[in-house]
Amino acid sequence: MKIYDTKKVNFKVFRYNKDTDRMPYYQNFSFDVAQDEVILDILNKIKWERDGSFSYRRSCRHGICGSCAIKVNNKPVLSCKERVFDLIEIFGYELVLEPQDMKSAIKDMVVDKERFWQKYSSVKPFLVANIEAHPKSKNIISQEEADRLEEADYCIQCGNCFFACPSVDVNGDYIGPAALLKAFRFNVDVRDNAKRDRLDIVNQESSGVWDCVKCYECAEACPKDLSPIDKITKLHNQIFEENMAKDNVATRHAVGFKDSIAKHGFLDEGELVRYSEGNIGVLKHVPEAIHMFKNGKLIMPWQMPKSQKLDEVDKLIKSCSTVKFK
Amino acid sequence: MENLKYAFFVGCTPKQSTPELMQSTLAIAQEFGIELVELVEATCCGASHMQDYDDFLSLVLNARNICYAEKRGLTIVTVCNTCQLNLATAKYRLDHDEKLKKRVNDKLNEVGLEYKGTSQIKHFLYALIDDYGIDAIASRVKKPLKDLYIAPFYGCHNIRPKEVHGASNGNEDPYKPTSLDRLIVALGGNSVEYGHKNKCCGFHVELQAPKTANKISGGAMLDAIENRADTMVTPCPLCHLRLDVQQKNISKEMGEDVSIPILHMPQMVGLALGIDPDKLGIKHNITKFTFA
Numbered sequence A: 001m002k003i004y005d006t007k008k009v010n011f012k013v014f015r016y017n018k019d020t021d022r023m024p025y026y027q028n029f030s031f032d033v034a035q036d037e038v039i040l041d042i043l044n045k046i047k048w049e050r051d052g053s054f055s056y057r058r059s060c061r062h063g064i065c066g067s068c069a070i071k072v073n074n075k076p077v078l079s080c081k082e083r084v085f086d087l088i089e090i091f092g093y094e095l096v097l098e099p100q101d102m103k104s105a106i107k108d109m110v111v112d113k114e115r116f117w118q119k120y121s122s123v124k125p126f127l128v129a130n131i132e133a134h135p136k137s138k139n140i141i142s143q144e145e146a147d148r149l150e151e152a153d154y155c156i157q158c159g160n161c162f163f164a165c166p167s168v169d170v171n172g173d174y175i176g177p178a179a180l181l182k183a184f185r186f187n188v189d190v191r192d193n194a195k196r197d198r199l200d201i202v203n204q205e206s207s208g209v210w211d212c213v214k215c216y217e218c219a220e221a222c223p224k225d226l227s228p229i230d231k232i233t234k235l236h237n238q239i240f241e242e243n244m245a246k247d248n249v250a251t252r253h254a255v256g257f258k259d260s261i262a263k264h265g266f267l268d269e270g271e272l273v274r275y276s277e278g279n280i281g282v283l284k285h286v287p288e289a290i291h292m293f294k295n296g297k298l299i300m301p302w303q304m305p306k307s308q309k310l311d312e313v314d315k316l317i318k319s320c321s322t323v324k325f326k
Numbered sequence B: 001m002e003n004l005k006y007a008f009f010v011g012c013t014p015k016q017s018t019p020e021l022m023q024s025t026l027a028i029a030q031e032f033g034i035e036l037v038e039l040v041e042a043t044c045c046g047a048s049h050m051q052d053y054d055d056f057l058s059l060v061l062n063a064r065n066i067c068y069a070e071k072r073g074l075t076i077v078t079v080c081n082t083c084q085l086n087l088a089t090a091k092y093r094l095d096h097d098e099k100l101k102k103r104v105n106d107k108l109n110e111v112g113l114e115y116k117g118t119s120q121i122k123h124f125l126y127a128l129i130d131d132y133g134i135d136a137i138a139s140r141v142k143k144p145l146k147d148l149y150i151a152p153f154y155g156c157h158n159i160r161p162k163e164v165h166g167a168s169n170g171n172e173d174p175y176k177p178t179s180l181d182r183l184i185v186a187l188g189g190n191s192v193e194y195g196h197k198n199k200c201c202g203f204h205v206e207l208q209a210p211k212t213a214n215k216i217s218g219g220a221m222l223d224a225i226e227n228r229a230d231t232m233v234t235p236c237p238l239c240h241l242r243l244d245v246q247q248k249n250i251s252k253e254m255g256e257d258v259s260i261p262i263l264h265m266p267q268m269v270g271l272a273l274g275i276d277p278d279k280l281g282i283k284h285n286i287t288k289f290t291f292a
Helices: A039-050 A084-091 A114-121 A143-147 A160-164 A166-170 A177-187 A195-202 A217-221 A228-241 A249-264 A269-294 A310-320 B019-032 B055-072 B081-096 B098-109 B124-139 B162-169 B179-186 B210-226 B237-245 B247-254 B265-272
Strands: A006-015 A025-034 A069-072 A075-078 A094-098 A105-107 B005-009 B035-038 B076-078 B121-123 B149-152 B231-234 B262-264
Touching: A006 A039, A006 A084, A025 A039, A039 A084, A039 A094, A075 A084, A075 A160, A084 A094, A114 A160, A114 A177, A160 A177, A160 A217, A166 B210, A177 A195, A177 A228, A195 A228, A217 A228, A228 A249, A249 A269, A249 A310, A269 B237, A269 B247, A310 B055, A310 B098, B005 B055, B019 B035, B019 B124, B019 B262, B019 B265, B055 B081, B055 B098, B076 B081, B076 B124, B081 B098, B081 B121, B081 B162, B081 B237, B121 B124, B121 B162, B124 B179, B124 B265, B149 B179, B179 B265, B210 B237, B210 B247, B231 B237, B231 B265, B237 B247, B237 B262, B262 B265
Parallel strands: A006 A094, B005 B035, B005 B076, B076 B121, B149 B231, B231 B262
Antiparallel strands: A006 A025, A069 A075, A069 A094
């Protein structure tokens, strides 16, 4: 008699040895999986029972070291936390195990995380404070002050958000969600003195917050539910609050919405592009504007739609605005 | 079946750069007997950018938008993924944080409004599939899309973050969404399986990082083309603006031709219902699509 319910699952596993293989390949392993088994159990079984050369990272086995992060059917997971039965519900009985990022694969599930750590260390991911080496009293922060971290200190540096980020994937300069979350974590720490230094780093064009594509992949990928994108939004807010926003296409793009809403209720698309790019920059959009015009996708300024009760909107904008630009 | 009735949050692009989305939405709603009451007081949702500048203001304005649906006692229908996410996020935050709700309502009271949390917010795709019903849609098909291989492109803001969307998108799994695939099959078409169906189009950095945006969309389009798609379909006008309007720029960035017609979800439905393509605004699509 079987004690546990089991399900037969085929695991299609990414295999690659950077030193000996020209190309990666996939190998199939089939197991009867019990309901409490997690992906890490499967990785262990492959290595211990089927092929001792199989490589993957593991350490704590309870979701705190961040070593065992991989992708299953393209879903970033922590192997030690992800139940196979839950994955079967989403994907069925064939599960594809791959490293976080195939381009960085060294051997099987093991990736080179150097890029991740480089970005991570670029944001001063530590407390910058003059704390005495031998303090006479305790240096305690209140619960309210701790709450401001919004659990960003729970990040385990697994790299799931970083390797799930499409902007990181195509732009080698972009700092990425994990490092930006870390910048937020120290920027809201009352003991820290380097907020403006960090904002200066994350405010750079091409590498900083302005290159977030707002896809929410990082929010889904995080095994600690820390929603890095929400912290990125807060870094945007800090940049405006600290009056550090540069006058460029990215900042004007965010600010332009307010002006348009005040005037029309709707966003004036043409005006937003002109305002964001400036009178000269906007010229590079002329070819697509002609294209759009020919296909009836551009309206004239006098055709601009207007929301009703704009007086209400105007009143709310005056009453609720929390920041100024320029 | 009792006729469905929604508060229609039109958003900005259907009245400007994607008139074909407006036309096709109204055409299929009429065909299905779905009543769309335009929220004429509504403003732009902030398109996921305004909150970067002024989060509180953006939240108050979206709360105001929802108030007008509550006044009418209706569920909101959106036709843009980003409108959907911005409104749904405002609702999620207000419904989960009494203090924040009070702060927002103090402001709304200044103009005689109150956010209560009584209206749901749904993208038109899910109103069709979950409320009207996939079988009911299938039963109305007059011209099955049987020779068409259609690559569904879901767009980020309809499927992520899962927590915010909850039941309003039928608890779609962000790593294995099925709604558009099911819709394509219900219309008699063939849904193309490809890795980028739930990926980003790059729209939100189009101005400040065009190279990034073009590479991201290019990757998705090449994937669809390599998997032999005749056309892609999307429920989001921002994805559409990227994939259709920017096709030349994307091809240039990728160094290969990514030409492929891009349909709006309601255009695809309308074609299968046998609606005249002119009434679906098909002439506005930049990469031309013909359906005999």
